[in-house]
Amino acid sequence: MKRKDILIVGFMLFAMFFGAGNLIFPVALGFMSGEHFWPAIFGFILTGVGLPLISVIVGSISENGYRDLLKKIHPLYSVVFLMVIYLTIGPFFAIPRTATTAYEMGIVPFLNHSTDLSLFLFTIGFFLIVLLVVLSPNRLADSIGKYLTPTLLITIIILIVRAVIMYGSNEPQVADGLYQKSEPFMTGFTEGYLTMDAIASIAFSIIVLNAIRELGVTDKKALWSGTVKSSFLAVVLLGVIYTGLGWVGNRMSVPDAIPVNQNLGTFLLQLISKEAFGTFGIAMLGVIVFLSCLTTAIGLIAAVSEYFHGLIPAISYKMFAILFTVFSGLIANQGLDQVIETSVPVLGIIYPIAISTVLLIVVSLMIPSSRFSLQFPLIIVALESGLSLIHKQGWMKMDWLEQLPLYHIQFEWVLLLVAGYIIGQVISLLKPSPVLKFGAHNQ
Secondary structure (H helix, E strand, O other), rough: OHHHHHHHHHHHHHHHOOOOOHHHHHHHHHHHHHHHHHHHHHHHHHHHHHHHHHHHHHOOOOOHHHHHHHHHHHHHHHHHHHHHHHHHHHHHHHHHHHHHHHHHHHHHHHHOOOOHHHHHHHHHHHHHHHHHHHHOHHHHHHHHHHHHHHHHHHHHHHHHHHHHHOOOOOOOOOOOOOOHOOOHHHHHHHHHHHHHHHHHHHHHHHHHHHHHHHHHOHHHHHHHHHHHHHHHHHHHHHHHHHHHHHHHHHHOOOOOOOOOOOOOHHHHHHHHHHHHHHHHHHHHHHHHHHHHHHHHHHHHHHHHHHHHHHOOOOOOHHHHHHHHHHHHHHHHHOHHHHHHHHHHHHHHHHHHHHHHHHHHHHHHHHHEEEEHHHHHHHHHHHHHHHHHHHHHHHOOHHHHHHHOOOOOHHHHHHHHHHHHHHHHHHHHHHHOOOOOEEOOOOO
């Protein structure tokens, strides 16, 4: 791939990742983590940057991405798991969140008060623009990579540089909440779940492959190399922006009273923008939020529509795009807080399973693994994640779960994953089963 092509695809991937949560969560993390900022932001970046990078690269191993890779764990698992992933990052949570965040931060500051009608009218305009771009999927890389991303990057960098100059001499905030009570790194790691980037990367991997193919690259090795280079560019940009936004939130001065009825991240960003550039700053923030949410919504609608069209060819890509766009608009009218609140427990189940799936595929690339040795740990992780959600929500108390190692930092599933894989391998040795081979030549 030419350097120009790598830039275009890398910018496209960055823009698709950088959506609603990527703006508000790092700033809030910086503010809450206080003197523990660096371990907290490192944990956040590991989830929000490192895992997406690994996921996209792993997805590029197979010509059809995760659709083929997951079939080797089990054909039914491939369908069910990917449907859950696409619906989660699609019309149920992530896509509606892009519209509600753009509304909350780009429109509400200029209104006397927010109304259901104003939100409804905004979502109509927002999703009409999304649909116009999505209906031409072959031009997706050009539309996002050439035009929208550079504008987005420039406006974000201007805001961060100005804020760093303003708050450069300030001391960090005092750590609050979980950052005082538990490990800052692990708290930051689980906060990174809210970006949804690690699971979105499972869907985005096929878009990257298709975008590179549209540039005329067909050789398998060149496809993989182009994916690695483009993905690395995207995640480096993400890491720099996350760190910059988090540092600003960590050093900024805030009034004694923080509104309890407003999302912390949105409040802090609006305050930073106003202090940096006055009324113009609020307008600039509106542009940043609108562009970041727009590009992510475009990428998500395209990914979800493409997957379901492949699953049900009788329904066209364009029809799925229209259906998911309309449905996302309806969900978005619940408002930002409701969308985020509903997504938190669901992500608590999906994230451990998604991360476990990607890690097991990586392990299988290095160690000959039976199908059972991959299925068994996934079953254990899924059961534990589900039971943990039931316990934490208070629907049924299971105090024994709290005795699991690393439970207090929400990382108990990692040891279960490792133990499950080892047990699965041992059982497979006693009762031989086919060894799986993952790779572009084993389709």
